[in-house]
Amino acid sequence: MKIITSHINLDFDGLASMVACSKLYPENFLVFSGRINNDIKEFLSLYKNILPIKSSREISIEDIQELIIVDVNSSTRIGKFKDCINDSITIKIYDHHEENRNTIKNASKIIKPYGACSTILVEELKKKKVPITSFEATLFLLGIYSDTNCLTFSSTKSEDADAVAFLLRNGADLKVVLKYIQRPFNNQHDQLFLALLLNMETININNYSITLATHHHDNYIGELGYLANKMLEVKESDAVFLIVEMDSRCYIIGRSSNDAIIIPNLLEEFKGAGHSKAASATVKNGDINQIKSLLIKNLHNRVKPQVTARDFMNYPVKTVREEMSIEEVNKIMLRYGHTGMPVIKDDDLIGIISRTDIDKAMQHGLSHAPVKGFMASDVKTIGLDTSLKDINELLVKNNIGRLPVVENNKIVGIVTRTDLLRMLHGTNHPNWYKKTFNESESTEIINCKEKILNLSKEISDLLKTTGGLADTLGKKVYVVGGFVRDLLLNRENFDIDFVIEGDGISFAERLNETLSGTLMTHKEFGTASITLANGSVLDIVSARREYYEYPAALPTVEKSSIWNDLFRRDFTINCMAIQINIANFGKLIDFFGGLEDIRNKRIRVLYNLSFIEDPTRIFRAIRFASRLDFEIEEQTKSFIMEAIKDHMLTKVTNDRVREEMAQIFTDKGVSKSIFLMKSFNIFTAIHSDLNITNETITKIDNLWSTIEKFHRFDNKKIDIQLLVIMQLFHSFPLNKLSEAIQKFLNNKQGIVNIQIALKEKEKVYTSLLKDDIDKYTIYSILHNHCLESLIFYYNDCTEYYIKHYIMYYMINLKNIKLKVTGRDLLNLGIQPGPIYKKILDTILKSKVMGEIYDEHDEIEYANKLYNELKEIKDV
Numbered sequence: 001m002k003i004i005t006s007h008i009n010l011d012f013d014g015l016a017s018m019v020a021c022s023k024l025y026p027e028n029f030l031v032f033s034g035r036i037n038n039d040i041k042e043f044l045s046l047y048k049n050i051l052p053i054k055s056s057r058e059i060s061i062e063d064i065q066e067l068i069i070v071d072v073n074s075s076t077r078i079g080k081f082k083d084c085i086n087d088s089i090t091i092k093i094y095d096h097h098e099e100n101r102n103t104i105k106n107a108s109k110i111i112k113p114y115g116a117c118s119t120i121l122v123e124e125l126k127k128k129k130v131p132i133t134s135f136e137a138t139l140f141l142l143g144i145y146s147d148t149n150c151l152t153f154s155s156t157k158s159e160d161a162d163a164v165a166f167l168l169r170n171g172a173d174l175k176v177v178l179k180y181i182q183r184p185f186n187n188q189h190d191q192l193f194l195a196l197l198l199n200m201e202t203i204n205i206n207n208y209s210i211t212l213a214t215h216h217h218d219n220y221i222g223e224l225g226y227l228a229n230k231m232l233e234v235k236e237s238d239a240v241f242l243i244v245e246m247d248s249r250c251y252i253i254g255r256s257s258n259d260a261i262i263i264p265n266l267l268e269e270f271k272g273a274g275h276s277k278a279a280s281a282t283v284k285n286g287d288i289n290q291i292k293s294l295l296i297k298n299l300h301n302r303v304k305p306q307v308t309a310r311d312f313m314n315y316p317v318k319t320v321r322e323e324m325s326i327e328e329v330n331k332i333m334l335r336y337g338h339t340g341m342p343v344i345k346d347d348d349l350i351g352i353i354s355r356t357d358i359d360k361a362m363q364h365g366l367s368h369a370p371v372k373g374f375m376a377s378d379v380k381t382i383g384l385d386t387s388l389k390d391i392n393e394l395l396v397k398n399n400i401g402r403l404p405v406v407e408n409n410k411i412v413g414i415v416t417r418t419d420l421l422r423m424l425h426g427t428n429h430p431n432w433y434k435k436t437f438n439e440s441e442s443t444e445i446i447n448c449k450e451k452i453l454n455l456s457k458e459i460s461d462l463l464k465t466t467g468g469l470a471d472t473l474g475k476k477v478y479v480v481g482g483f484v485r486d487l488l489l490n491r492e493n494f495d496i497d498f499v500i501e502g503d504g505i506s507f508a509e510r511l512n513e514t515l516s517g518t519l520m521t522h523k524e525f526g527t528a529s530i531t532l533a534n535g536s537v538l539d540i541v542s543a544r545r546e547y548y549e550y551p552a553a554l555p556t557v558e559k560s561s562i563w564n565d566l567f568r569r570d571f572t573i574n575c576m577a578i579q580i581n582i583a584n585f586g587k588l589i590d591f592f593g594g595l596e597d598i599r600n601k602r603i604r605v606l607y608n609l610s611f612i613e614d615p616t617r618i619f620r621a622i623r624f625a626s627r628l629d630f631e632i633e634e635q636t637k638s639f640i641m642e643a644i645k646d647h648m649l650t651k652v653t654n655d656r657v658r659e660e661m662a663q664i665f666t667d668k669g670v671s672k673s674i675f676l677m678k679s680f681n682i683f684t685a686i687h688s689d690l691n692i693t694n695e696t697i698t699k700i701d702n703l704w705s706t707i708e709k710f711h712r713f714d715n716k717k718i719d720i721q722l723l724v725i726m727q728l729f730h731s732f733p734l735n736k737l738s739e740a741i742q743k744f745l746n747n748k749q750g751i752v753n754i755q756i757a758l759k760e761k762e763k764v765y766t767s768l769l770k771d772d773i774d775k776y777t778i779y780s781i782l783h784n785h786c787l788e789s790l791i792f793y794y795n796d797c798t799e800y801y802i803k804h805y806i807m808y809y810m811i812n813l814k815n816i817k818l819k820v821t822g823r824d825l826l827n828l829g830i831q832p833g834p835i836y837k838k839i840l841d842t843i844l845k846s847k848v849m850g851e852i853y854d855e856h857d858e859i860e861y862a863n864k865l866y867n868e869l870k871e872i873k874d875v
Contacts, residue, residue, distance in 0.1 A: 001063040002027060005056075007072035008034030008079050009222070009280070012180065013116050015040055016143025017070035019051065020121035021094060023130050028068060031059055033079035037222035039180055050135060056080055066090040071117040073109065074102040076271040094120050097273060100264065115156035118143035122163040134171030141172040145181055147275075149229075154259070155275050192217060193227050196242060200231075205299045207306035207387035208238040208261060212295070214288045216245045225278065228255040238389075239263070241295060243288050250286035252295070254279050260306065266298045309391060309405045310384040312423050313413030315561055317404070319344045320353065320371060327367035330358050342404050342411055343375045349404055349411045351375030381406045382415065388423055391415055448578050449586025451487050459494065462515075462538075466498060467580035469511055476501045478562060478577035478589065485573050488598055489628070497539045499565050499577065504528060504542035511540065544568070563591055570617045571624065572597045572604045597633075604633040611643035615652050618643060619660035622676045626669030632676070640680055649685050654743060657686070661744050665724040671701035674728070687740045689733055699795055700727050706795040710787070713810045719788055722750050726757050726792040734759055757789035764793055768802045776848045778805050779813045818844055819855035820862055828859070830866050839865050 004021045006014035010032060018030050030053040036044075044051060061084045073095045075082040085091065091107035096117045099109075112120050118140050125132060132140070144164055148156045151164065168174075192215065200213035211231060224242055232240040238258040244251045252270055254263035256277040263279040264272060270291070272281025283291060319342045320329050333341060333355060343351040353375040361367070361374050380394055382403045394403060395417055405413035453460050463479060470477035478499045486493035500507045505521050508528035512519040517530040517538075526542035543565040566575040572594040579587040588595065597604050603625050611617055618640050625632050632640070643649075649657070664673045675697050677683055683690040703723055710718070725744050732740060737758060741751050767773075767781045782790060782805075794806045820843060822836055830836070839862055846852045852861050 001029065001059070002066035002068075003031045003059065003064060004028045004068045004070065005031045005033045005078060005081055006070050007077040008282075010034075010036040010040055011071075011146060011225075012040065012043075012139075013118050013143040013147040014071040015043075016118040016140045017094065017121050018053070019136060020118060020125060020140055020143075021068055021070050023132065023136070024121070024124055024128070025068060028066065029054055029059075031056055033077075033081055035220075039223065043180065047135070064089055066092075068092045068094070069104070069107075070094045070121070071096070072273065073097060073099055073104060073107075073111060074271075074273050075104050076102045077273055094124075096120060097275065098264070100268070100273065102271060102273070112159075113155075113157070115148035115151070115153060115160040116144040116146075116163075118147070119157075119160045119163040122166060123159065126166060132170055134173065137167040137170040137172040138176050141167045141174075142177045142180055145177055150181065153275075153277065155277065188221050189223065189227065192221055192244075193230065196227065196231065196244075197234075200235075202235065202237060203296070205296070206303050207308065207385075207389070208258065208303060209236075209389070210261075210299060211235045211237040211240045212243070212292060213240070214243045214292060216288065218246075220246045224251055224253045225255075225280070228253040228278075231255075232257060241266075243291050243295070245286070245288050248285055250283040250288060250291055252281045252283065252291065261303055265302055266295065269294065269298065307388045307423060308384065309382050309386045309403075309413065309415055312419055313384075313405045313415045314419065314563070315405075315413040317342060317411050317414045319411065321345070322350060322370065322372040322375075324371050325367065326358055326361045326369055326371055326374065329353060329371050330362060330367070333358060340402050342379075342414065343371060344411065348409050349379060349381065349406060351377045352379050352402070352404070354401070379404065383407065384412070388420075392420060395420060448487070448588050451490075452578070452580075452586055455487075458534075459496075462496070463580045464582070464585070465514060466511060467582050467585055469514065470500065470507070471581050471583070473502075473507065473510065475507065476562065476579065476581060477507070478579050480566070480577040481569065481574050484576045484578050484588075485594070485598065487578075488576075488595065494536060496536075497541070499541055499543050499562060501543045501562055504540050508540040511538075541565075562589065566591055567606060570605070570610065570614075570620055572606060573624070573628075573630075575606065601628070601630045602633045603630050603636060605636045605639055611639050612646070612648060615643055615648040616656050616660050618649070618680070618682070619657075619664060622673045622680075623660075623664050623667060625676060626664075626672040627667050629669070629672075637680075644680055644682065644685050647685070649682065655746070658744060658746055662721055665721040665744075668704060670703075670720075670724055671697050674700055683728075686743050687736075689736055690728070690740060692728065696727065696730065699730070700724060703727065703791075703795055706791055709807070710791050710794075710810060714787060714814070716787055718791065719750065721745070722753060722788045723792055723795075726754050726788065727796060729754070729758060730761070730792075730796050732758070753786050753788060757785065757792055760785070760789075761793065761796070765797055765799065765802055768805045769799060773805070774849070775813060776845045778809050779816070779848045782806065782809045783814070813848060816844075816848055818847065818858060820858040824859055825862060825866075828863050828866060830862075835866070835869065838869075 002025070004018050004025065006018050022028060022030055030051070032053060032055055034056065044053070056079055061080065064084050067081060067084060067089055069078060069091065071094075072078060073093050075085055085104055085106070087106055091104060093104065093107045093109040093111065094117060095109070095111050096114045096119070097111075098113070099111065110120060114120060122140055141164060144160055145151070148160055151161055195215045196213040199215055200211060202209055202211045204210075213231065224244060228240050228242050231242070232255045239254065239256040239261045242251075242253040244253075252267060252272060254267060254272075256263050259276070262276045264274055264276065267279050267281045270281035270283055272279050274280055318332070318336055318338065320332060322343055322345045329341065333339070338355075340352055340354040342349055343353055351372070353371050357374045357376075361369060380398055380400060380403055382391060382394065382405055384405060384407055391403060395401075402414055402416045404411045405415060452463060466477055479496060480499045481497050483493050483496050504526050505523060505528050508519060508521065508530060512530050515530060515532060517532045519528060519530055521528040526544060528540045530538045530540070532538065543562050562577060566577060566589070569575045572592045574594070575592045576594040577589040579585070579589060592606060603621050605611065605617070605621070621632055621636065621640065624630065664670060667673065674692060678692045678697070683692050707718055707723075725741065729737065729741065737755055738751070741754055745751055745754070764781055768778070790806055790810065794803055797803060818840060820840070822832065825836055825839065826832065830839070842865055843852070843858050843861055846861060847858070852858060
């Protein structure tokens with residue numbers, strides 16, 4: 001016999017899943033595993049002729065050859081059918097609940113995290129094009145709606161909605177569905193609900209409001225889930241648990257309104273199962289009070305403490321003194337972008353001044369007045385341990401934008417409405433609006449730890465040592481920036497930057513005692529560096545925040561938290577940190593969605609004014625896009641264009657532009673960088689005559705293969721930056737060359753070499769294209785040019801003969817040098833004078849032409865030349 005069954009206390013999703021499964025396996029019998037709830041009984045009484053379902057009492061375990069289980073995967077919830085779970089019987093499972101320790105092992109499973117199991121079966125029916133009747137469509141819709149609360153539970157997926165649309169197209173009747181979804185309580189349920197309310201208590205567990213209600217009832221009453229949902233709605237608790245004893249069994253029903261309270265985990269000891277926010281369990285001959293005590297114990301042990309103010313407050317807090325003028329406070333607010341600030345007197349909090357208050361005072365010509373006269377003195381405050389829920393209630397109830405965090409009458413932090421939104425809705429906001437730590441069990445954190453441990457032992461030990469020292473000092477320490485980015489990208493990067501929440505210099509001093517390196521400190525910036533014996537340099541900085549006094553200014557720095565330190569950086573992919581304290585070693589800190597941007601291969605700036613505050617970030621965006629083969633995100637592109645349009649690059653000093661250009665020009669992805677710079681009109685913004693064509697970009701792209709050719713014949717280090725600039729300016733007006741090149745390079749000799757190469761270019765090309773050119777002519781044309789100029793000429797020109805002669809020179813002529821010197825000529829009795837040059841030039845020409853070969857030949861030839869010249873003179 002082949003049967004299809006579901007869980008005991010069957011609900012509409014279980015029934016719908018059984019019927020849908022029978023459409024896929026028409027030879028299988030439908031069998032109840034145990035008790036069914038009253039709604040199902042009533043439904044079946046109307047449609048029993050259409051739904052012939054057997055009771056488990058009618059089935060003999062020995063006759064079962066195949067068992068298909070739907071809407072459950074646990075052996076503890078299928079009644080007597082758990083006795084037939086063995087290797088001799090084929091078992092298949094369709095379910096939407098997570099697997100647990102009671103999950104049937106020897107079964108083929110299709111488990112998907114949908115809102116309803118019916119959705120999984122409807123997908124299968126659609127895939128296999130199995131026709132369904134309007135009644136079946138109605139039942140399947142009822143199954144989905146009942147388990148997703150009409151698609152409103154957070155467990156609902158888009159696939160559930162797709163299935164609903166499909167069923168409606170196939171004749172599902174919403175009137176029938178609503179009849180069973182929106183059922184009023186009968187008299188029994190009213191009495192039971194009242195009894196539960198009278199025997200109910202709400203307790204605080206880890207800052208969560210938990211309601212527990214117990215009751216003993218002589219007869220079985222179904223639909224306890226409906227009662228639990230109703231109580232959750234009435235009490236507005238974070239979770240509700242009903243413990244009801246009926247017919248020698250204790251039924252435990254749990255419902256949660258908070259993602260942090262996972263009901264199946266709390267009911268695991270009672271062999272319960274269900275969704276993360278809705279689950280149940282049944283205990284035979286259980287004692288209500290014992291069950292309640294154990295459940296409370298589980299709540300204390302398994303529910304993580306709710307986030308409190310200390311977990312997400314901003315600190316240190318920028319405050320203003322009561323005697324400061326409105327104008328002074330206005331400047332501070334503009335500098336930091338704040339919309340309100342605490343007012344203090346002798347370090348004690350006495351009020352709050354808002355942006356609105358400041359604006360009104362200034363409009364009335366009261367800029368000179370002290371801020372004390374305009375502040376709100378009735379300040380709502382919170383403590384470090386105030387819960388997220390209480391913070392939310394305070395902000396909403398009092399319609400205020402910020403709550404100072406106070407300890408011993410001193411302000412230690414501040415929570416704003418924005419901070420609250422980040423915590424409550426972080427996953428529903430844009431990534432830049434998030435402030436969410438990855439939890440310790442997340443995949444990313446495991447990977448980070450493993451990735452660090454897979455680095456060289458030298459580096460992983462260094463990070464462990466640094467984290468251990470921070471633990472000793474009671475500080476949080478992170479490795480940040482490019483190291484984290486490249487670790488996640490599996491790219492080598494041994495440029496390690498540490499951020500310490502506290503005094504970075506004192507931490508560096510202690511760390512250097514362990515590492516025995518060379519310490520250098522910069523007290524004005526709160527930074528230090530340690531040079532290790534192997535030459536590696538570690539940078540240690542205090543967590544800090546930055547502000548810009550005006551566009552393109554260098555930033556002003558002050559100490560702050562890791563959040564502010566990361567927020568001051570340029571792009572999301574560089575705004576991640578990894579905590580290396582031993583307890584949280586490998587914990588990824590990603591406030592701004594950097595990991596997602598790495599996965600999507602995009603460069604995204606943190607905030608709108610980023611390129612206004614520091615226009616050099618434009619160059620860095622381009623460099624990272626090219627180096628990592630990422631794309632610049634569209635919004636970020638528009639911010640770049642606006643900054644360039646507003647002439648922000650003209651506010652940057654030439655030195656800072658040259659510094660950024662040097663890094664771009666020495667990257668192998670330079671051609672992509674130049675393409676992006678061209679598309680953003682950066683070159684014309686730097687100099688109006690610098691028009692970069694696609695042909696120029698192609699030639700720059702070819703530079704690397706050209707360099708490889710030349711490296712075969714000359715191992716001398718090549719100045720890539722010089723080469724790129726030569727190619728960029730290959731058609732630039734010569735009369736403006738000197739001024740323009742200095743925008744890109746500050747090396748005097750390099751500038752001279754570029755100028756010579758470009759000014760001599762046409763002359764070189766013309767000379768090398770003459771007929772009957774000999775070796776000495778080739779030598780004379782090329783030997784005064786630096787190696788970079790020769791590579792540039794080869795790469796830039798399109799004439800085959802020119803390329804041939806340049807390469808011929810590199811292979812055969814470049815290294816020809818005279819051995820004979822002026823001293824040798826003097827030893828031959830030749831008196832110094834203009835004759836020396838004439839003799840040496842003639843010898844060199846003969847050597848280039850292959851007429852003489854070594855030093856002996858050169859001296860003999862010199863002597864011969866002298867004698868010939870002397871005879872001519874005598875004559």
